[in-house]
Amino acid sequence: MEIVVCIKRVPATDTAIKIAADGKSIETQGVTFELNAYDEFALEQALRIKEQLNAGSVTVVTVGPKEAQKQLQDALARGADKAVLLLTNEWVHDSWACSHALAAHINKSKYDLLLCGRQAMDADNNQLPSRLAALLGFGCVTEVSKLSLANGVFTAERDIEGAREVIECKTPAVISCNKGLNEPRYANLKGIMAAKKKPYEESPAALPTSAMAIESLTLPPARKAGRILGTGAAAVPALIAALRNEVKVL
Amino acid sequence: MSDQYKALDFFDVDELYTDEERMIRDSIRSWVSDRFMPVIQEHNRNATFPTHLIKELGEMGVFGSSLTGYGCAGLSPIASGLICTELERGDSGLRSFVSVQGSLCMFPIHAWGTEEQKQKYLPKMAKGELIGCFGLTEADFGSNPGGMLTKAVKDGDHYILNGSKYWITNGSVADVAVVWAKLDGVVKAFLIDKGTKGFRGKEIKNKFSLRASDTSELILEDVRVHKSALLPLVEGLKGPLGCLTQARFGISFGAIGAAQAVFDEACRYSQIRVQFDKPIGRFQLVQNKLVWMAAEITKAQLLCWKLGKMKEAGKMQHFHVSMAKRNSCWMALESCRLARDILGANGITDEYQTMRHMCNLESVITYEGTHDIHGLIIGRQLTGLDAIM
Secondary structure, eight states: OOOEEEEOEEEEEEEEOOOOSSSSOOTTTTEEEEEEEHHHHHHHHHHHHHHHHHHOOOEEEEEEOOOHHHHOOOOOOOSSSSSEEEEOOOOOOOHHHHHHHHHHHHTTTSSEEEEEEEEEETTOOOOOOOOHHHHTTTTEEEEEEEEEEEEEEEEEEEEETTTEEEEEEESEEEEEEEEEEEOOOOOOOOHHHTTTTEEEEEEOOOOOOOOOOOOOOOOOOOOOOOOOOOGGGHHHHHHHHHHHSSOOOO | OOOOOOOOTTTOGGGOHHHHHHHHHHHHHHIIIIIHHHHHHHHHHHTTGGGGGGHHHHTTOOTTTEEEEEEEEEHHHHHHHHHHHHHHHOOHHHHHHHHHIIIIHHHEEEEEEEEHHHHHHHHHHHSSSSSSEOOBBBBSSSGGGOOOOEEEEEEETTEEEEEEEEEETTTTTOEEEEEEEEEEEEEEEEEEOOOOOOTTEEOOEEEEEEEOOOOOEEEEEEEEEGGGOOOOOOOHHHHHHHHHHHHHHHHHHHHHHHHHHHHHHHHHHHHOETTTTTEEEGHHHHHHHEEEEEEEEHHHHHHHHHHHHHHHTTTOOOHHHHHHHHHHHHHHOOOOHHHHHGGGGGGGGGTHHHHHHHHHHHHHHHSSHHHHHHHHHHHOOOOOOSSSS
């Protein structure tokens, strides 16, 4: 089975985000970037499917800047066979444009399965997997937290409101991966050593002109300091009054 | 998932490493954060090594990582060193386990063993399926290993060994021991398998230091081994000292990790601990301590990077390693003492890692050549005069 995994380089989740001087992007100086955590589940699942079938290949693709090579190398070190960097210096926040760039590349080869993280943890759009499936004409199951493969048919499970949905799907398919699907492996040292000898290609991302633009970015307002209404049982009436009249949760 | 650890890199030493070296470092750092940090406090309390992690360490490829072939990763000296830094950021016992396995046990088999010995031991040791230990030190012969009393006597196709070894890391858990003994007055190495009649390890208990690491006595009573157990290509003290040069290289990098861990803990604490209505990090005396630590860590990072480059180029001499080992252990131990001071009374509990590292480093500054002995090695190089012999 030929598998492609779409990954994204995103700021580390513990980054204290600062808005850049243009007011439309984030300050990247001093920010550590890492592989999007949901994409780690997608990569791990791809490697497990390949190991289960003992055949096929895993290609990782990203749309991003030159620096995204680091995340691709990380994926190769963990066991992916090939990496492709679709280069752009823009911050890709538009899932529509990004899906077109990815589809243009993916269409050049024949793939049976496309795995993505459920969303990228920078823009949190949660759109790319569905958009890609539509562009490629593939079936699509999103936010999958359990996946098995038997006789060429995938059985995917996903959490829905108050229940669990089980979906069977055939290839070609796009599956977006959720937390709980698996536990991603660490890159071992031999894998890291082998990574630089694996096929790696770069080409300009075929990004269409984005239909949307970011007008401004602002940080959430700082939290107001807490207020102590009193202590012990005597404070309860004031607390209830505040919850009812100010916060309006009662 | 991961702990909050942020490694100090004040001088962007990172850019001196190759991409591969950085990736290896990052991978081990994540592993230590995710897998080791959640369990170390409990193992340190109970004086046990987290044996369930040995297989994972083998899968990662950290055992004998700088060796080539036989399932070893064949890494650059700096990559192997950075692995030690990251492991010792977790605990000196963890780094010791890996150092003993790779530098003290796999290295001599790789360098001086027969092909049969290499095939028998190295692939399984690389995977962590076999654990090794290194028996050189004796109770009465620490800094002066040449005085060892353990003896081997030839008996037809066999050797018979008698004696004992002390302060042996992994001694009770090891599947194979590299035991140094005198054969007709010449130091030779023998590979002794666990379960060989007359050979046993006895754990040294009630340690204040390296609690999450097995330290044992090895007892040899008429241990009869076939002549194929002898490492054929080495004799004299240069053998064990060559192993120790490898291991000391790892310690030079390793101790920086312990210093980094306590610096991070103390620096973080200084920003949130409030006294006199201010975070204590605002006080000049506290800042001065943090500055001392940061400067010493940075100097040690640069010294070790150069050491690694010299090793890679085949120019590293044992006295270079002595200076790096001596410096790293000293500055790490001093950093622990300063960090403990910043942590105040909280620093004496094991909710904080500083005192665990401090206690560990009392061993690390002592084993594989004490601080003073390394001073004498450097002194001999500088003056041409030998203070020991």
